[in-house]
Amino acid sequence: MPQTKILLDEADIPTHWYNVVADMPNPPAPVLGPDGKPIGPEALAPIFPMSLIEQEVSAERWIAIPEAVREAYRLYRPSPMFRAHRLEAALGTPARIYYKYEGVSPAGSHKVNTSIPQAYYNKEAGIKRIATETGAGQWGSSMALAGQMFGLEVRVYMVKISYQQKPYRRSMMTTWGAEVFASPSRETQAGRAALDADPDNQGSLGLAISEAVEEAASRPDTNYALGSVLNHVLLHQTVIGLEAKKQFEKVGDYPDMIFAPCGGGSNFGGVAFPFLADKAAGKQVRLVAVEPTSCPTLTRGHYAYDFGDTAKLTPLMKMYTLGHDFMPPGIHAGGLRYHGDSTLVSQLYHEKLLEAVAVPQLATFQAGVLFARTEGIIPAPESNHGIAACIDEALRCKASGEKKTLFFNLSGHGHFDMGAYDRYFAGELEDYAYPEEAINAALERLPKVA
Amino acid sequence: MPQTKILLDEADIPTHWYNVVADMPNPPAPVLGPDGKPIGPEALAPIFPMSLIEQEVSAERWIAIPEAVREAYRLYRPSPMFRAHRLEAALGTPARIYYKYEGVSPAGSHKVNTSIPQAYYNKEAGIKRIATETGAGQWGSSMALAGQMFGLEVRVYMVKISYQQKPYRRSMMTTWGAEVFASPSRETQAGRAALDADPDNQGSLGLAISEAVEEAASRPDTNYALGSVLNHVLLHQTVIGLEAKKQFEKVGDYPDMIFAPCGGGSNFGGVAFPFLADKAAGKQVRLVAVEPTSCPTLTRGHYAYDFGDTAKLTPLMKMYTLGHDFMPPGIHAGGLRYHGDSTLVSQLYHEKLLEAVAVPQLATFQAGVLFARTEGIIPAPESNHGIAACIDEALRCKASGEKKTLFFNLSGHGHFDMGAYDRYFAGELEDYAYPEEAINAALERLPKVA
Numbered sequence: 001m002p003q004t005k006i007l008l009d010e011a012d013i014p015t016h017w018y019n020v021v022a023d024m025p026n027p028p029a030p031v032l033g034p035d036g037k038p039i040g041p042e043a044l045a046p047i048f049p050m051s052l053i054e055q056e057v058s059a060e061r062w063i064a065i066p067e068a069v070r071e072a073y074r075l076y077r078p079s080p081m082f083r084a085h086r087l088e089a090a091l092g093t094p095a096r097i098y099y100k101y102e103g104v105s106p107a108g109s110h111k112v113n114t115s116i117p118q119a120y121y122n123k124e125a126g127i128k129r130i131a132t133e134t135g136a137g138q139w140g141s142s143m144a145l146a147g148q149m150f151g152l153e154v155r156v157y158m159v160k161i162s163y164q165q166k167p168y169r170r171s172m173m174t175t176w177g178a179e180v181f182a183s184p185s186r187e188t189q190a191g192r193a194a195l196d197a198d199p200d201n202q203g204s205l206g207l208a209i210s211e212a213v214e215e216a217a218s219r220p221d222t223n224y225a226l227g228s229v230l231n232h233v234l235l236h237q238t239v240i241g242l243e244a245k246k247q248f249e250k251v252g253d254y255p256d257m258i259f260a261p262c263g264g265g266s267n268f269g270g271v272a273f274p275f276l277a278d279k280a281a282g283k284q285v286r287l288v289a290v291e292p293t294s295c296p297t298l299t300r301g302h303y304a305y306d307f308g309d310t311a312k313l314t315p316l317m318k319m320y321t322l323g324h325d326f327m328p329p330g331i332h333a334g335g336l337r338y339h340g341d342s343t344l345v346s347q348l349y350h351e352k353l354l355e356a357v358a359v360p361q362l363a364t365f366q367a368g369v370l371f372a373r374t375e376g377i378i379p380a381p382e383s384n385h386g387i388a389a390c391i392d393e394a395l396r397c398k399a400s401g402e403k404k405t406l407f408f409n410l411s412g413h414g415h416f417d418m419g420a421y422d423r424y425f426a427g428e429l430e431d432y433a434y435p436e437e438a439i440n441a442a443l444e445r446l447p448k449v450a
Numbered sequence: 451m452p453q454t455k456i457l458l459d460e461a462d463i464p465t466h467w468y469n470v471v472a473d474m475p476n477p478p479a480p481v482l483g484p485d486g487k488p489i490g491p492e493a494l495a496p497i498f499p500m501s502l503i504e505q506e507v508s509a510e511r512w513i514a515i516p517e518a519v520r521e522a523y524r525l526y527r528p529s530p531m532f533r534a535h536r537l538e539a540a541l542g543t544p545a546r547i548y549y550k551y552e553g554v555s556p557a558g559s560h561k562v563n564t565s566i567p568q569a570y571y572n573k574e575a576g577i578k579r580i581a582t583e584t585g586a587g588q589w590g591s592s593m594a595l596a597g598q599m600f601g602l603e604v605r606v607y608m609v610k611i612s613y614q615q616k617p618y619r620r621s622m623m624t625t626w627g628a629e630v631f632a633s634p635s636r637e638t639q640a641g642r643a644a645l646d647a648d649p650d651n652q653g654s655l656g657l658a659i660s661e662a663v664e665e666a667a668s669r670p671d672t673n674y675a676l677g678s679v680l681n682h683v684l685l686h687q688t689v690i691g692l693e694a695k696k697q698f699e700k701v702g703d704y705p706d707m708i709f710a711p712c713g714g715g716s717n718f719g720g721v722a723f724p725f726l727a728d729k730a731a732g733k734q735v736r737l738v739a740v741e742p743t744s745c746p747t748l749t750r751g752h753y754a755y756d757f758g759d760t761a762k763l764t765p766l767m768k769m770y771t772l773g774h775d776f777m778p779p780g781i782h783a784g785g786l787r788y789h790g791d792s793t794l795v796s797q798l799y800h801e802k803l804l805e806a807v808a809v810p811q812l813a814t815f816q817a818g819v820l821f822a823r824t825e826g827i828i829p830a831p832e833s834n835h836g837i838a839a840c841i842d843e844a845l846r847c848k849a850s851g852e853k854k855t856l857f858f859n860l861s862g863h864g865h866f867d868m869g870a871y872d873r874y875f876a877g878e879l880e881d882y883a884y885p886e887e888a889i890n891a892a893l894e895r896l897p898k899v900a
Contacts, residue, residue: 004524007457074454075826086599104554106826108865148823149536171868174875175822372625373598376525376556415558415865418621425624 004085006098006247008078013070018238020273020344021231022061023280025351028231028343029318032305036449039315047216047224049125052118055232063235065117072116072149076105077239081247086374088394095397096253097390098407100244100271101377107172109380109412110267111142111227114236118225119146125223129153131215132225133183133208136162136334137169138380138412139227144178157183157191157211160203162334169416183208190214205337206310213313228264229308229342237270240409245274248407255285255407257393261385262289262298262356263335265342271409273344276353289345289356290385292364294432295328297321297341298349298356300439305449306340316447319346322434323442329432331361332420333381339442357389360431364388365424368414380412381420454535456548456697458528463520468688470723470794471681472511473730475801478681478793479768482755486899489765497666497674499575502568505682513685515567522566522599526555527689531697536824538844545847546703547840548857550694550721551827557622559830559862560717561592561677564686568675569596575673579603581665582675583633583658586612586784587619588830588862589677594628607633607641607661610653612784619866633658640664656760663763678714679758679792687720690859695724698857705735705857707843711835712739712748712806713785715792721859723794726803739795739806740835742814744882745778747771747791748799748806750889755899756790766897769796772884773892779882781811782870783831789892807839810881814838815874818864830862831870 021028030038041053048056055063065073084097102110122130130152134140140156147154156178163170163182173180181187183203184194190210194201201207216224226233248254258275262268272287279285289298298320306321308314319340322328326339340346348354368384370391371377379387386408397404414421423429471478480488491503498506505513515523534547552560572580580602584590590606597604606628613620613632623630631637633653634644640660644651651657666674676683698704708725712718722737729735739748748770756771758764769790772778776789790796798804818834820841821827829837836858847854864871873879 003460005460007459009457010453010455106822106828145826149826167872168865168868171872171875172828175819175828175868175871177823369625372556373627376595376599378556378622378625415618418618418625421625422617422621425621 002083003251004083006081006083006251008243008246010074010078012243012246013073013077014065014239014242015070016062016064017235018242018274018277019058019061019063019235020276021059023277024348026347027059028347032316032449043315047213049121049127049223051121051125052232055235056230066120069117069120073239076112078243079104081244082375084375087371090370090374091391091394091398093394093398094401094403095394096403096405097394098255098405099410100240101410102240103377103410103413107138107142107145108415109138109142110237110240110270111139112145113239113270114227114233114266115142115146115225116149117236119150119152122223123150123152127152127223128221129155130225131155131157131212131222133157133205133212135159135205137166137416138335140178140180141169141172141176142227143225144173144176147178148176154178155215156180157185157208159183159205159208160201166416183211185211187211188214204310209309210311210313228266231344233266234269234273234342234344237266238274240270241272241274244271244407253405256404257286257288257406259288259290259386259389259406259408261336261382261411262291262341262345263338263382265345267409267411269342269345272354276348279353287354288389289349289354290389291356291358292331292333292336292385293358293360294331294434295322295337296358296434297339299358300434302443302446303346303350304446306446308340316449317343319343320349321446322439323445325445326442328434331432332417332429333364333385335382336385359385359388360433361429362431365421365429367391377410378414379410380414381417383411386410452533453701454533456531456533456701458693458696460524460528462693462696463523463527464515464689464692465520466512466514467685468692468724468727469508469511469513469685470726471509473727474798476797477509478797482766482899493765497663499571499577499673501571501575502682505685506680516570519567519570523689526562528693529554529690531694532825534825537821540820540824541841541844541848543844543848544851544853545844546853546855547844548705548855549860550690551860552690553827553860553863557588557592557595558865559588559592560687560690560720561589562595563689563720564677564683564716565592565596565675566599567686569600569602572673573600573602577602577673578671579605580675581605581607581662581672583607583655583662585609585655587616587623587866588785590628590630591619591622591626592677593675594623594626597628598626604628605665606630607635607658609633609655609658610651616866633661635661637661638664654760659759660761660763678716679790681794683716684719684723684792684794687716688723690720691722691724694721694857703855706854707736707738707856709738709740709836709839709856709858711786711832711861712741712791712795713788713832715795717859717861719792719795722804726798729803737804738839739799739804740839741806741808742781742783742786742835743808743810744781744884745772745787746808746884747789749808750884752893752896753796753800754896756896758790766899767793769793770799771896772889773895775895776892778884781882782867782879783814783835785832786835809835809838810883811879812881815871815879817841827860828864829860830864831867833861
């Protein structure tokens with residue numbers, strides 16, 4: 001039997017991140033200010049270090065990874081790739097299925113790939129602390145770990161309902177030395193205003209962003225950090241795809257199709273972009289972003305300028321969006337409940353270099369349980385989306401007899417999401433296809449940009 | 451900087467388990483029946499397959515690992531060894547610290563190393579299902595995973611208080627297809643009798659064992675499985691130490707001292723025994739079992755014949771024991787709350803080939819938090835015991851200037867134990883040194899064996 005795990009040496013940790021902008025057919029659409037005019041990088045200086053702002057607007061193909069970041073990556077990188085022999089056998093498919101496993105990071109997901117360089121560059125810039133927000137806790141715990149590694153204080157505004165319902169993600173952040181506040185909190189004006197209006201406010205990601213940004217903007221020693229959507233975040237995540245290419249070389253195979261969940265786009269971009277470079281060079285590879293039917297940004301949204309947050313604090317970005325005030329239902333893949341998407345993913349999807357598919361919630365858990373029972377690892381609900389789409393394709397291969405090579409990124413484990421599995425087994429989860437009228441109404445509210 | 455991770459290829463997964471009996475100065479003390487006379491292997495046949503019984507009594511130095519077991523091990527083995535650069539720097543020690551990480555197994559601990567072969571041999575023997583017990587859930591989830599891999603039904607009697615307090619370990623078992631019952635249950639006579647006497651009975655490990663053994667003994671298609679203590683369990687765990695020796699060879703180093711937590715002995719025996727073979731051949735290496743001061747079996751108990759369980763259902767084994775009805779306090783390292791110990795570990799400790807040390811609960815959490823903040827991984831409370839003893843030695847090296855090579859086995863992650871960390875940070879945990887009189891009283895109740 002061929003290898004199960006495809007491992008690389010520490011020397012194989014990439015020395016450079018890959019910047020997909022260099023290979024895009026058209027330059028990225030500009031970011032606009034509230035007046036509809038393009039804004040320059042300096043507008044971001046109050047909350048980000050200049051090194052990250054430079055990465056945000058760079059068109060260089062390769063950007064060197066600082067040695068201290070590679071050193072920190074060595075705690076868990078290179079991440080393993082697996083050949084899913086047992087899953088293949090259970091499906092009876094002639095397809096070869098591979099997955100890369102980012103759950104080996106100490107925080108349990110791919111998010112650490114960007115929290116480490118973000119902590120590093122902020123430390124280099126003389127910043128003392130980071131304010132950030134977290135919904136379900138994946139990003140907050142990743143930032144807490146990275147802050148600890150580089151000696152930065154980390155203050156996390158955690159959406160109150162998650163703060164109460166996911167106490168163990170909060171415990172993780174505390175263990176890594178971060179301070180965690182239920183948002184809305186009394187730490188910021190935005191939080192106090194929300195609590196004064198409604199002491200029982202359960203919080204939202206938009207409000208938590210407002211609190212973290214307010215703190216970062218009002219203190220010179222403090223910056224803000226974001227876990228997805230932005231160009232520099234996707235850039236950092238390309239270590240996933242770059243390693244995967246070496247791992248495929250090592251076993252003499254190459255993927256016909258790649259699947260990854262897509263919320264803000266950092267997981268999908270991280271694994272797909274380095275293969276998109278091959279595609280630009282003429283290679284055949286299909287790159288499939290997988291989203292929930294309850295928040296079908298790419299498959300049902302509009303490609304338009306919109307705000308990144310509910311409170312309209314961010315600049316306007318051109319992206320696939322369901323409208324900045326679109327409120328998806330409370331599905332368990334919290335990381336995929338974003339109304340918009342990365343501008344890079346959006347533009348490349350618009351130009352038909354990427355594909356997208358939406359899968360309903362029950363099918364994702366069904367796929368995750370089959371995966372857990374064959375491959376052993378219990379995946380995060382977000383990761384189940386990529387698995388579900390890959391299994392669908394593997395079953396099509398079974399019907400057609402095609403021996404395709406399929407690859408998905410297993411972005412994290414589900415150790416802090418077992419309550420979602422409980423609800424699935426108890427029959428309490430539902431599929432949720434967002435009503436056409438609600439999407440249309442939200443899209444009506446998109447800002448008008450000339 | 452030298453390597454952080456020391457990885458092996460799948461071809462390096464051991465082909466044979468190492469049986470320490472072959473290198474013991476004296477043969478193991480016999481197991482006795484209730485009449486005080488030695489019992490033969492056939493006494494175990496109603497609940498274990500003959501292949502495991504043969505391993506239990508074997509004196510062969512090397513026992514071949516079946517190919518199907520090695521194949522299953524490939525999901526997570528070889529496990530990585532790490533050089534703890536960041537921990538060393540934080541301590542300012544000249545010692546070199548290494549750890550092997552067994553938390554990479556899908557169930558999150560070393561227990562899978564034996565649940566896989568136990569499932570395999572039972573399947574080979576035509577058994578359809580396994581009944582077992584679990585306290586905190588580490589063993590139950592490992593057995594659930596292995597049962598799924600080999601097509602066995604698994605029924606887990608989980609101590610009721612854990613069933614209620616650790617619902618996510620239960621969810622894991624369900625995800626891997628096992629049936630989980632709060633013990634005492636209405637599934638067995640032992641459970642029904644306990645519930646009839648007290649409907650609010652919160653259960654105990656002893657009672658859960660009684661339920662599982664009763665089910666296994668009363669159904670020909672069902673066997674019983676145990677996660678520690680027995681010789682064949684420690685045998686299976688030697689994959690840890692055997693791999694570690696190859697990993698030390700790879701970096702040209704060798705441990706002066708090895709630390710591992712010791713409850714029933716499978717983690718400690720698994721990592722230590724293969725090095726004990728070197729010691730028998732004249733090599734200098736100190737092997738230190740680490741136990742909690744609240745359950746100081748090796749450091750305070752007697753070396754005597756005693757029952758393995760509270761209910762006196764098991765044969766009599768010669769071991770270090772605090773008395774079969776010793777009830778340790780509710781510390782968070784549930785896996786170390788066993789009144790006795792493996793007979794192999796006990797005899798080797800009695801013969802001074804092994805050492806033991808007891809550490810108080812607060813020091814173990816302090817060590818675990820320092821480890822998490824430097825090396826990233828949040829350890830299980832049991833694992834924190836080995837870390838604490840290793841850190842103590844590293845600090846002695848700092849004082850003396852000695853450049854010792856220290857090694858500990860990080861037996862599992864703490865993702866399902868975050869509530870314990872919460873209590874530690876909240877100042878709610880206590881040190882607990884068991885009162886001398888209580889230990890003496892329990893020892894008074896040891897069975898009298900001629």
